[in-house]
Amino acid sequence: MTSRGAVGGGLLVLAVWSAAGAESPAVAPLLKQLDLVAYRSGTMPPAFSARTVDAHELSLAELHGRVVVLNFWASWCAECRPEMPVLERLHRSFGSRGLAVVGINAREAPATARRYAHDLGLSFPLVLDQEGKISGLYGVVGLPSTFLIGRDGRAVAFAIGPRDWEGGPALAIIEAMLAETAPHPDSR
Amino acid sequence: MSARKADFKRFEALGIQNLAISANLTFSQQTFAESLKLPFPLLSDFPERRVIRAYGMLNEKTMVANRSFFLIDPQGILRRKWIIENPTTTVVYSDTLLRDIQEILGKR
16 A cells, blocks of 8 residues: 555655654645645544545545545535545545545535536546544534645644635645654554 | 624623633644634543532533533632523523623723
8 A cells, every 4th residue: 555655765754754644844844835734743543434425434544654635625614615626636646655635524414525526527436424423523613625745644734714725835745744654553 | 703802891891801711622722722713721621520510500411511611719618600591592691691790890
């Protein structure tokens, strides 16, 4: 899953790992440029497991070892819509290197979310949250809201409102997070 | 946002420290506070819910707090409480609270 990224850097990867956290001097300015709120080191995002629009079960735990971009959206959310093709491109460009883009649909019917995904040609996993349980766990009251989670499963930063996820700061953050060493499965 | 800040300053002007407490995770509270740009602290009473229960505000069925406000004076004496009867539909306006508080504090 992430072997190329993990092995490719050797000792250098280890150095980048220590520099890729939200509190590091290298990443902190990038988070600020993108107006992201950094989490204190060691913050764990709430676990969840739910169905996707294509009826698969997806849990946050199974994404451990990958960098996760968790985006809360809804079809009625005008500011969410322009982000979706961008997130799709991130998914296609970085998925093989260990990036997992996951959309959490906020309180809509499966058919609505499915139609939206079809219309926009989205292929990354879209989780259904009809009762708003996941939104509640994450404290989401405005859309879009996006959370960045590191390979070690810890929350790095979040954004309230839309961002340029293809811009220089965003790509630099993603690259830095992807450069982290994927943790050993037994190290959870 | 500016209205919320202005309201907050009106509480501050009366020497009041606003604190909000809920049975939510600190993780969700941080998102919530950032989304609304809240200028006062949110306290998490999760998972014990000891404070919420001590104030008699825990809904034991849903394990969440009933919406309510408590006014505590500098001596630590509870001076007033406001319990919201229909929490999902009732909007609590700062004006109402501030008017009552001003009466209690004798400040006009």
